[in-house]
Structures are given as structure tokens and as C-alpha cells.
Amino acid sequence: MAKDPICGMLVEKERSLKTEVAGRTYYFCSDSCLHTFVSPEQELKNLKRRVSVAITGVVLLAILRVGIYIGLAAGAATVTWVPPCRVFHFSHGEYGSSSSLRQSSS
């Protein structure tokens, strides 16, 4: 018996898939395990793609949550922003009167 270096499964040497690397023979339970061993770059790419898909999902969920928080914050802020809004209207009126003053002086 030999151990599959990829999944750790015990396999029969006579009936399993095998490959020789640097004078050592490795045995595999399946073609996919052999493939992972022979070309780990491809498997890494697949893993990266899966991870990036997962990250995209997490980021989208975070954006959605932040959007909800901003929406809630904006809703709460409009209540607290009422007094400064009045101040703004007041100062705006002042600006209007000063500009009309300037217009009349020139």
C-alpha cells in the first residue's frame, strides 16, 4: 500500500495511478489527485478563482450592508440636520440682502 500525497488516501501500488518525481514514485487514488500533483499551478489558479469569487460575494454583501447603514444614517441625519438647515436658510437670506445692497450701491 502507498499513500496518496494529495488526499492522504491509502492506495494499492499495483492498481493506482503513479508518477515518478526525482527518483521517487508517488501513487494516487484518482486522476484528479495525480493532476493536482503534476500541475499544482493549475489547481492554484482554480483555487484563486474560487477564492476571488468568494471575496467578490463578501465584498458585495459588505457594500450592501454599508449602503443600508448609510441609508439609516442619512435617515437619522435628516432629523438632526433640521436646525443647521434653518441656519443655512437664514444665512442665505443674509447673502441675498447683502448682494442686493451691493447692487444698489454700484
Ligand SMILES: [Zn+2]
Ligand atoms: Zn487522492
